[in-house]
Amino acid sequence: MFDLKTKISNKPIFIDLFAGAGGLSEGFVRAGFDPVVHVEADPGAAYTLRTREAFHLLKGRGDLTAYFAYLSGQLKRNELYSQAFGTGSNSVINDTIGAESLSKIFDLLDARIGTRRLDLIVGGPPCQAYSLVGRARSEQKMVGDQRNYLFVYYAEFLRRYRPNFFIFENVVGLLTAREVDGTRYFDMMLTLFKELGYSVEYQVIAADEHGIPQKRKRIILVGTRGRKCGFFPELDKVPTDFLVEDAIGDLPSLRAGKGAPYITSLEKPPSRWLVQSGLLSGTGCTTWHEARPHNPRDLRIFKKVVNKWNKKGERLSYNDLPEVLKTHSNRNSFLDRFKVVAADLPASHTVVAHIAKDGNYYIHPDNAQNRSLTPREAARLQTFPDDFYFESASGKPSRTSAFKQIGNAVPVLLAEQIARKFVENWS
Structure with a gap:
């Protein structure tokens, strides 16, 4: 046999x-x-x-x-x-x-x-x-x-x-x-x-x-x-003794539109979960920590979404936004189209390939950064090692290509x- x-x-x-x-x-x-x-x-x-x-x-x-x-x-x-x-x-x-x-x-x-x-x-x-x-x-x-x-x-x-x-x-x-x-x-x-x-x-x-x-x-x-x-x-069940913050909290702070696809130094100590996971590169560096830019209206919405979660533990419905911030005519479905990746929960919501289209469903939990997740943060939630690099067909770094690959992965x-x-x- x-x-x-x-x-x-x-x-x-x-x-x-x-x-x-x-x-x-x-x-x-x-x-x-x-x-x-x-x-x-x-x-x-x-x-x-x-x-x-x-x-x-x-x-x-x-x-x-x-x-x-x-x-x-x-x-x-x-x-x-x-x-x-x-x-x-x-x-x-x-x-x-x-x-x-x-x-x-x-x-x-x-x-x-x-x-x-x-x-x-x-x-x-x-x-x-x-x-x-x-x-x-x-x-x-x-x-x-x-x-x-x-x-x-x-x-x-x-x-x-x-x-x-x-x-x-x-x-x-x-x-x-x-x-x-x-x-x-x-x-x-x-x-x-x-x-x-x-x-x-x-x-x-x-x-x-x-x-x-x-x-x-x-x-x-x-x-x-x-x-x-x-x-x-x-498979053995694994007790949850970590939070989303433990997966992404050591990455450098960024504002929208900042960061780089190439090597970035990790400036904060990693969590115990990261050390035990074996995802760290051993060089104190990673890649694809690059935030996409956002328009001013979305950034205002992001702040409201994050504030409501961090202060009340509640998700914001699209219909709760001031009219001046609403641009979608559909008010009956997809009301959670803006969603924070909560740092204080043991697991984020599912990372899917649509993250390549926009980051509105994957808002970073730190309002001081006021942005959506970077590809590396999404990759951490998908437990890709930090030295794993996401390519494009052209050879030029493509954030969209990276997000799509990450969202489709096991x-x-x-x-x-x-x-x-x-x-x-x-x-």
């Missing part, structure tokens, strides 16, 4: 499909797994994956000088890659998974995997088609959206490579999303995976119950070959817990 405990010294190998910025992959790397291939459609996220792979390669050689020179703006991206990869290739396939690309992706995967046996496939297709918000905003409720069927292509990787296990991650809305005839996509998935010879178990996991400073629920499907039951890796420390449970329980 496959024994993960003995293989861990040789690093069990996996591929990450629909990889995004690599939150899920990073968690497995931290637990001792080796990602041989990432497949990601978004060019910015694909570069993020390459840069992170460069980090791990250089760290493995015991010299991160080139990496931190890059984060300081002293090296260009291609120069970093040259030092990390040399004349070899990286693990990232930047392509859209679909009928037209599948054969090409398989050829590239075959070359990377070689004669090795693939242990695990992880990943989750884009969630817009299954999400409750996505369906609410769609006139057709996302019925017929081709992204509903991306699980079919995920299954093709299972059919070809027959990994011992797979993990499929997505939004909780997957449990209720239906086809025109009322059939749940979720049931279609389970049937398909069973036809391929996999037993599947699943749970809805709340990140804040497992030491993540964010309320984020996701459905996790775990499959294993053969007819089995009771194999889902049960919390790194949650992924690490899942990975470690594989090692503990699956032999």
